[in-house]
Amino acid sequence: xxxxxxxxxxxxxxxxxxxxxxxxxxxDRIFLHERTGSIALKSLEERKVPIRNPNQVFATIDHIVDTxxxxxxxxxxxSGSDFIRSLRASVKGTKIHFFDIDDPNQGIVHVVxxxxxxxxxxxxxxxxxxxxxxxxxxxxLAWGVGSTECEHAxxxxxxxxxKPKLMKIMVDGILPLGVTSKDIILHLISQxxxxxxxxxAIEFMGSVVENLEIESRLTLCNMAVEFGATxxxxxxxxxxxxxxxxxxxxxxxxxxxxxxxxxxxxxxQDAIFDKTITIDCSNITPYVTWGTNPQQAxxxxxxxxxxxxxxxxxxxxSMIRALEYMGLEQGQSINNxxxxxxxxxxxxxxxxxxxxxxxxxxxxxxIADNIRAICVPGSSQVKKQAEEEGLDRIFKSAGFEWxxxxxxxxxxxxxESFGENQRVISTTNRxxxxxQGKSTRTHLASPxxxxxxxxxGKISDAKSIGIEQ
Amino acid sequence: MKSFxxxxxxxxxxxxxxxxxDAIIPSREIKTVxxxxxxxxxxxxxxxxxxxxxxxxxxxxxNQDPFKKASILVTGxxxxxxxxxxxxxxxxxxxxxxxxxAPSYGSIFYSxxxxxxxxxxxxxxxxISSMSEFIKDNPExxxxxxxxxxxxxxxxxxxxxxxxxxxxxxxxxxxxxxQIEQTLQKNSIISEFETLHKKTNPWLNAS
Ligand code: SF4
Numbered sequence: 296x297x298x299x300x301x302x303x304x305x306x307x308x309x310x311x312x313x314x315x316x317x318x319x320x321x322x323d324r325i326f327l328h329e330r331t332g333s334i335a336l337k338s339l340e341e342r343k344v345p346i347r348n349p350n351q352v353f354a355t356i357d358h359i360v361d362t363x364x365x366x367x368x369x370x371x372x373x374s375g376s377d378f379i380r381s382l383r384a385s386v387k388g389t390k391i392h393f394f395d396i397d398d399p400n401q402g403i404v405h406v407v408x409x410x411x412x413x414x415x416x417x418x419x420x421x422x423x424x425x426x427x428x429x430x431x432x433x434x435x436l437a438w439g440v441g442s443t444e445c446e447h448a449x450x451x452x453x454x455x456x457x458k459p460k461l462m463k464i465m466v467d468g469i470l471p472l473g474v475t476s477k478d479i480i481l482h483l484i485s486q487x488x489x490x491x492x493x494x495x496a497i498e499f500m501g502s503v504v505e506n507l508e509i510e511s512r513l514t515l516c517n518m519a520v521e522f523g524a525t526x527x528x529x530x531x532x533x534x535x536x537x538x539x540x541x542x543x544x545x546x547x548x549x550x551x552x553x554x555x556x557x558x559x560x561x562x563x564q565d566a567i568f569d570k571t572i573t574i575d576c577s578n579i580t581p582y583v584t585w586g587t588n589p590q591q592a593x594x595x596x597x598x599x600x601x602x603x604x605x606x607x608x609x610x611x612x613s614m615i616r617a618l619e620y621m622g623l624e625q626g627q628s629i630n631n632x633x634x635x636x637x638x639x640x641x642x643x644x645x646x647x648x649x650x651x652x653x654x655x656x657x658x659x660x661x662i663a664d665n666i667r668a669i670c671v672p673g674s675s676q677v678k679k680q681a682e683e684e685g686l687d688r689i690f691k692s693a694g695f696e697w698x699x700x701x702x703x704x705x706x707x708x709x710x711e712s713f714g715e716n717q718r719v720i721s722t723t724n725r726x727x728x729x730x731q732g733k734s735t736r737t738h739l740a741s742p743x744x745x746x747x748x749x750x751x752g753k754i755s756d757a758k759s760i761g762i763e764q
Numbered sequence: 765m766k767s768f769x770x771x772x773x774x775x776x777x778x779x780x781x782x783x784x785x786d787a788i789i790p791s792r793e794i795k796t797v798x799x800x801x802x803x804x805x806x807x808x809x810x811x812x813x814x815x816x817x818x819x820x821x822x823x824x825x826x827n828q829d830p831f832k833k834a835s836i837l838v839t840g841x842x843x844x845x846x847x848x849x850x851x852x853x854x855x856x857x858x859x860x861x862x863x864x865x866a867p868s869y870g871s872i873f874y875s876x877x878x879x880x881x882x883x884x885x886x887x888x889x890x891x892i893s894s895m896s897e898f899i900k901d902n903p904e905x906x907x908x909x910x911x912x913x914x915x916x917x918x919x920x921x922x923x924x925x926x927x928x929x930x931x932x933x934x935x936x937x938x939x940x941x942x943q944i945e946q947t948l949q950k951n952s953i954i955s956e957f958e959t960l961h962k963k964t965n966p967w968l969n970a971s
């Protein structure tokens with residue numbers, strides 16, 4: 296019997312069996328940010344436990360740092376600079392690769408990582424952040440951990456872990472024009488629930504996945520955690536290899552060796568998964584969430600379900616609560632729902648291709664009156680590239696604010712928010728209550744949908760406002 | 765870390781599905797680079813009428829007697845989904861929660877619980893419903909007893925429900941061992957593995 300991609304990488308990193316299903320897994324690379332990494336490093340310092348191999352550790356500042364032009368250590372979030380300074384102090388004098396605020400390669404951890412060739416196919420990789428699963432898009436065995444597990448990995452280069460169950464998701468059919476991997480993952484979660492992949496690691500396969508560019512694959516894997524999965528992974532292919540060639544931390548002299556290894560790295564024909572889900576993309580249309588969980592998503596052209604359609608009592612209550620929080624009615628259509636703000640950013644959709652696709656829609660257009668729109672590039676590199684291509688001018692002349700890179704209003708750390716009851720269409724990954732600020736109403740969607748909605752001033756599919764990509 | 769084997773406590777039914785770690789502790793309640801001082805921020809958005817005044821919301825279960833003294837949380841599926849922030853577990857633990865009973869958990873949250881001495885018990889939704897009914901009947905008297913040695917939760921003197929937990933997680937909770945210390949004792953096999961691993965995959969070196 297053959298093995299899956301996940302098992303191949305897992306077995307290659309298993310140091311020993313600890314009994315009871317647990318294995319000691321070797322961790323190749325660790326990435327930290329100021330929000331949680333600062334605590335892990337400080338805690339190890341206090342215990343006087345050294346970092347086993349600082350050269351395999353990376354750190355960036357993204358979560359709390361402001362994204363206003365001319366920013367520094369001082370943050371809108373009270374005490375935010377303590378996190379920044381604590382991380383900086385901890386990495387100082389160590390061999391940890393550090394991307395400080397003014398580093399040209401600074402950015403959101405999951406954007407910097409592929410961009411710099413830090414996440415690579417076939418390696419194990421962790422970060423104390425739940426969206427670490429994004430990196431599975433490169434064939435990396437990557438998952439999010441808590442601070443205590445991160446400390447363990449920093450101190451020992453290992454984690455004690457039980458192999459998750461494996462799920463295959465076949466993404467077949469032909470993806471219609473104007474439909475993105477964001478829509479695919481929202482569709483998937485809406486159909487199978489926010490815990491639909493609980494206890495499983497997912498491998499995304501199928502013709503649609505093969506045709507997706509690397510950045511779209513990153514979006515797909517990014518939201519594996521919103522599906523309840525331990526992580527997501529996609530087999531490396533020629534696109535992956537050419538994407539990684541020449542990146543700062545990609546292998547140089549050994550690139551050919553690596554390339555050879557990577558191109559063989561895939562699930563065997565006869566490998567067995569614990570569960571398989573097949574989706575046909577041919578009929579998927581742009582999605583948007585209406586509730587306070589990514590599973591509460593529908594195609595823009597559909598209406599919000601009726602409460603009585605939901606059988607499970609707890610789900611029903613959750614729906615009533617969500618509708619109240621969102622200021623929406625059961626059965627109403629979501630299309631043309633008036634919005635107050637639009638946000639393009641986050642580790643889900645802030646890469647250059649995301650910005651390009653939004654800019655294409657915004658070109659020579661203006662956002663609707665009374666709308667606040669913000670674009671936050673995912674990394675300083677993305678920002679630079681966008682400016683070289685003149686995308687910043689398109690965003691600005693359309694009426695968007697153009698920011699420095701960081702997590703920004705993807706979440707509310709006590710700094711900026713759109714305000715109470717403000718309805719925001721957002722390219723982020725979580726529409727939880729209060730996620731973007733107290734009582735802020737978040738609708739998740741693709742960059743195209745967000746751009747189109749910003750112009751229309753209401754939730755709109757790019758196609759419906761007459762824009763064909 | 766406090767180790768535990770068996771205890772009885774007041775249980776608070778907070779039956780909602782998909783309670784995420786942003787709800788357990790909102791991000792802005794994480795004010796210092798520390799694992800302590802977080803209980804004030806626990807469920808802050810639900811617990812207080814206003815975050816500024818910190819005036820308690822009397823409708824929120826953990827503000828009501830006797831649930832103010834709860835040590836067990838009974839809740840809906842996918843509890844602790846979302847952000848990996850371990851602060852959610854540190855806040856629960858500091859507030860006094862020692863065990864949680866839910867049909868399922870966010871996976872990072874689950875292991876964070878184990879690492880911090882909170883027992884995350886998995887139980888069927890139906891069991892949880894009847895447990896909640898029992899508790900609501902007389903929350904002060906109708907306590908739950910958790911026995912980690914026997915993998916049991918008992919209530920009303922006669923109903924005993926069993927649960928499944930991985931052996932290693934159980935031992936870890938019972939003995940409260942320091943995992944880093946334990947793993948460091950394996951340093952020689954880790955090093956041996958590492959040398960070979962890097963030799964086979966020379967492209968792994970980050971420099
Ligand atoms: S962009 Fe948002 S989801 Fe991504 S790492 Fe930052 S805070 Fe987390």
